[in-house]
Structures are given as structure tokens and as C-alpha cells.
Amino acid sequence: MNEKLRALLDLFDLLEPSYTGIPSDERLLSLGYARPIKRLPDGRICAIMPMASIDVLAIDINPWGHNDCYYYLHACDAAAKALDAWDGQHEPEGWFRHPPSGRRRRNGDPAQEYYQP
Template identity: 45%
Template sequence: MSQLNIARFFTYLICDNGYLSPKEIGNGNYACIMPLMFTHAIIKGRIGNLNSYEDRWCYSSLEKAQEALDAWDGVGEPEGWHRHPMTGRRREVTEEGLLEETINP
């Protein structure tokens, strides 16, 4: 896909969907921030796909989502999320400061 078409797609994400900070993350994929009612999420999808995204990670604030998006290169998962709806995983920091991951049945 040409850089012009990628720019048009990113403009669509921002103007028509209200997404924030779209960026290319390799292999024809993009990532950006999707505002939700009370939180924000990083979503990942195929550049040019106007119908859906492939994955989503939820964050408790825009600042945390933006920091994770800026640091993520598209390999593996972004850091710092608290909910992954596709798998039912949740991450919380315990009183001891450890990261605990649970999976909803």
C-alpha cells in the first residue's frame, strides 16, 4: 500500500472513528488508541481494513495507553494493560507490587 493510501486510512481512523495516534507497526498492521466510555484501549488491525480490528488491550487512562503505544514496536503485546477482552485475561498489581494475571472463565 502506498504512503498516500496509508495516510488516507489513518485520516479515516482519526476523523471517522475518533481513534488517536495511529501508527504502522509492521507486516501491514497498524496500532492506535480507541477511546472508550471510561477507559482507553490500544487496538491492532490491518492497514486498509475499514470493518474491524484484530486485537485490543484496555488501559485505565489515556496517558497509560499512549505511553504503551509509543513504546510498542508491534512485536508481542504492548505493556501495561489491565484487560485483554479477546482472551479474558486481566492483570492487576498486588499489594506486594507483583503483577498477577487471571483469566475469566
């Protein structure tokens, strides 16, 4: 990225690092995301967002939040393990809810998937 443009973005602090293509653990952590933070082969940035009773695997983090997400139970760091194993193709494993589509899976099992918006 052009150094002058980067300096201007830093000056105004309007854009989140993933938007400019420069992910920063510190910045993403300050926005409420948690490690692991991962850049997928296609350039999307993913991280975990801890919530009250679940962990959210946030996908394609951008200045306004994220474009996709999957919900995991807190138990056994399931979201972190799924993100670590996921290459960005198809869907990550083990989630129990995909809010954008309304799909849910009992115990994270794809064979027990059902729709409930």
C-alpha cells in the same frame, strides 16, 4: 497501488484506508480512533480508541474494525505511551484487560494475571 484501482476505491468509499495499505489519520479519526496512529513493522495499523472509562489500544485495524485490542485506564495516557513504545512483538505493556483471550492484569502487572472471560 494502481491509480485506477485507488480512484475506484475512493469513488465507492467501501474500504477503510488501512485495508488498502494507505492509512489516513483523517479517515481513522473519523471512524472514532484517536492519535497516536502507528504502522507496525509488519504492516498492521494501530491506534487508540477512547471509550467511556477506558482507552482501547486497537491493533490491526481493518474495514470491519480491528483484530486485536488491549484495555487501559484513561490515567496518564497509558495506551498512547504503550503504543509509542511497542514494536509489535509480543504484547504491549501496562494493559489491564485483553478481551480476546479473557486475560486480565491487576494494575497492568503481568505477575498478577488471571483469566476471567
